[in-house]
Amino acid sequence: MSSISIATASEVFDLLRDDLALVEKEFSRQSESPVQVVTDIANYLMSGGGKRIRPMLLLLGARSLGCKTDARIRMGAVVEMLHTATLVHDDIIDEASTRRGRPSSNTTWGNSKCVLAGDWLYMEAFQTALNERNFRVLDLLISLTQQMVEGELLQMEKLGHLINEEEYFDLIYRKTACLFKVSMQLGAAISAGNTGNSADTISATPGEPLTAEEQSLGEYGRNLGLAFQIIDDMLDLTANDNVLGKPAASDLREGKATLAVIHALERGTGADREAIRTVLADRSFEHVTHQQILEILLRHGSLAYAMDTACAYAEAARQSIADLPDGEYKRALLWVPGFVTSRDR
Template sequence: MSTISIATATEVMDLLRDDLLAIEREFTVQSASPVQVITDIAEYLIAGGGKRIRPLLLLLSAKALGATSQSRIRLGAVVEMLHTATLVHDDIIDEADTRRGRPSSNTAWGNSKCVLAGDWLYMQSFRTALEERNFHVLDLLITLTQQMVEGELLQMEKLGHLINEEEYFDLIFRKTAFLFKVSMQLGAAIEGASDQTEEKLGEYGRNLGLAFQIVDDVLDLTAAEDVLGKPVASDLREGKATLAVIHALERGTGADREAIRTVLADRSFAHVSHVQILEILQRHGSIDYAMDTACAYAEAARLSIADLPATDAKRALLWVPGFVTSRDR
C-alpha cells in the first residue's frame, strides 16, 4: 500500500471544482431539447443536485493518468446523464414520490412523459459520447447500459422473494457498481491507457460501487427521513431484501424470519413495524455486518490503485472510499 497521504475533502474539491462546474454546464447544454418538456424535466433533475460522484471518479481517473483534454468534461457529462436517466426510470418503476427531498419528476410530470424523457437522456448521452469517435468508449457504455437494464429486470423478478448474498451482490454490481467501474475505465480510455491500468482503475470503481450501494441500503433502513430526502425503509416496502436483511434472515429465529418475510411479502409495515425490523437487525448485528462489508470493499478499492503514481489525483482517490462509507445520506 502506498504511504502517500490521503487528501482532505477541501483538497479534493479544490482539485476538481472547475472541472465539475464545466461538467454541470455541459450537462445543461446537452440536455436542452426543442421539445420544451424534455428541457424542463432535465433542468429540474439537474437542479436537484446529487453527489456527482460518478463524474468525479471519471475526472480523478483521467487526472491520475495525466489527461487534460476536453474529453474528460464531455464524458463526465455523459455518465451523469446516464445516471440521471436511470433515476428517472427507477422512480417510475418504484412508484417513488420523492427524490432528494423534492417531489420526484414522475410526480410532477407523470410517468408517461418521464419515461420518454429518460429514454431521451439515454440517447443524448450516447450522441454526446459519439463525439469522441472512440469505439472502446461506446463499447463500455453499451455494456454498461445492458448490465443496468438486466439488473433492474432481475430485481423486479425477485421483489418480495428471499435472495442470498450471491444474488444480492450480482444485483448491486449490475445496478450500481458497474457504472462506478465504467466511470473509472472511461477516465483511462481518454488517455489510451494500457488494458492492465484500465483494469485496475475499473476494479477500484467496482469495489467502491459495491461499498456505496451497501451503505445506501443501510441508510435506507436507519437514516432519518429528513436527512435521507426520501421515505425510510423504502427497500423493504418495495419487497427488496438488502444485505443486513439477508444476514438477519440467515441468523434469526423462526419468529424473526417470519417477521421479515411478512414485510417483504406485504410490501408494507401493516403487520410488522419498521421498529420491529430494526430491533431484529440490531440484535443479530446485521447493520454492523453490512457496514463492515462496505468498509472492506472500500479498503479493497484503495488497495487496487496502490501502483498508481503518487499524484494529487491518487490522493483524492484514496479519500473517496472514506467519504462513501461515512456519509449520512
C-alpha cells in the same frame, strides 16, 4: 508526498472545482433539447442535490493518467446524464412519489413523458459519446447500460422474495458498481487517446483485453460502488424520513431485501425470519413494525456486518490502485472511499 498519504476533503474539492463546474455547464448544454419538457426534467433532476460522484470518479481517473483534453468534461457530463436517464425510468418503475425530498419526475410530468424523456437522455449521452470517435468508449457505455437495465428487471423479479448474498451483490453491482467501474474505465479510455496510442484505442476490436490502468481503475470503481450501495441500503434502513427525503425503510416497503436484512434472515430465529418475510411480502409495516425489524437487525449484529462489509470494499478500492503512479489525483482517489463510507445521507 508519500504514496500512502490521503487527501483531505477540501484538497479534493480544490482539485476538481474547475472541472466539476465545467461538467455542470456541459450537462446543461447537453440537456438542452428542442423539446422543452426534456430540458425541464433533466434540469429538475440535476438540481436535486445529487453528489456528482460519477463525474468526479471519471475526472479523477482521467486526471490520474494525465488526461488534459476536454474529453473528460464531456464524458463527465455523459456519465451523469446516463445516471439521470436511469433515475427518470426508475421513478416510473418504483412508482415513487418523492426523490431526494421533492416530488419525483413521474409525479410531476406523468409516465408517458418520463418514458420518452429518459429515452432522450440515453440517446443524448450516446450521441455525445459517439462524437468522441472512440469505439472503446462506446463499448463501455452500451454494455454498461444493458447490464444496468437487466439488473432492474432482475430486481423486479425478486421483489417480495428472499434473496441470498450472491444475488444481492449481483443486483448492487448492476445498479451502482457497474457505472462507477465504467466511469473509471472511461477516464482511462479517453486518456489512452492522449498518449500517442490513439489509433489503437479508436479502432479497438470488441472484447479486446484491458490495459493495466483500465483494469485497476475499473476494479477501484467496482469496489467503491459496492461500498457505496451497501451504505445507501443501510441508510435506507436506519435513517428517518427527514434525512433522506424519502420514507424510512423504503426498500423494505418495496419488497427489497438488502445486506443487513439478508444477514439477519440467515442467522435469525424462526420468528425473526417470519417477521422479515412478512414485511417483504406485505410491502408495508402493517403487520410488523419498522422498529421490530431494526431490533432484529441489531440483535444479530446485522447492521454492523453490513458496515464492516462496506468498509472492506472501501479498503479493497484503495488497494486496487496501489500500483498507480503517486500524485495528487491518486491521493484524492484514496480519499473517496472514506467519504463514501462515512456519509450519513
